[in-house]
Amino acid sequence: MRTIDLSPLYRSFIGSDHLASMIDAASRHEKQTSYPPYNIELLSEDKYRITMAVAGFSKDNVVIEVQENTLKVNGNRASEKDTNKSEAERKFLHKGISERNFERKFQLGDNVKVLAADLENGLLHIDLERVVPEAQKPKRIEIGSRLFDAG
Incomplete structure (x- = not known):
């Protein structure tokens, strides 16, 4: 299973915590159902x-x-x-x-x-x-x- 390290987003872009959490939620949801x-x-x-x-x-x-x-x-x-x-x-x-x-x-x-x-x-x-x-x-x-x- 692959995991994505989103910490560079948190360090590099102001306000990207929302974007990073959306990406994380989407990757978790895709694993659940097809x-x-x-x-x-x-x-x-x-x-x-x-x-x-x-x-x-x-x-x-x-x-x-x-x-x-x-x-x-x-x-x-x-x-x-x-x-x-x-x-x-x-x-x-x-x-x-x-x-x-x-x-x-x-x-x-x-x-x-x-x-x-x-x-x-x-x-x-x-x-x-x-x-x-x-x-x-x-x-x-x-x-x-x-x-x-x-x-």
Whole structure:
């Protein structure tokens, strides 16, 4: 098992303790689960799409929540008593489709907003966009200009 020493981040960058703890939390979370599989796609400079393979789940079985900078996707299948046939009555020759409940968390960057979510053909698509407020956009400062009056 690999461990990453994050102490250089703490020494070199002011305010990086939050970044280092996010990296550490992400590496711990990745070891815990790999279900359901997903892709993260860059659609344009500030637009992203997360696609998750959620075969067997309907839109009523999936809950998407955003709290602070965390996107959480939960999948809860109906209990056996709610389905037409119980698991004991079904006979599988091969069972390769997982029907287990899941929870997947994604750490979102600052100013990343969820635009839309769609479930089609067993794939859950979540569209995201980074919207940088005007106050946080880079400003060009002309040499020789005076931003404030010192007097």
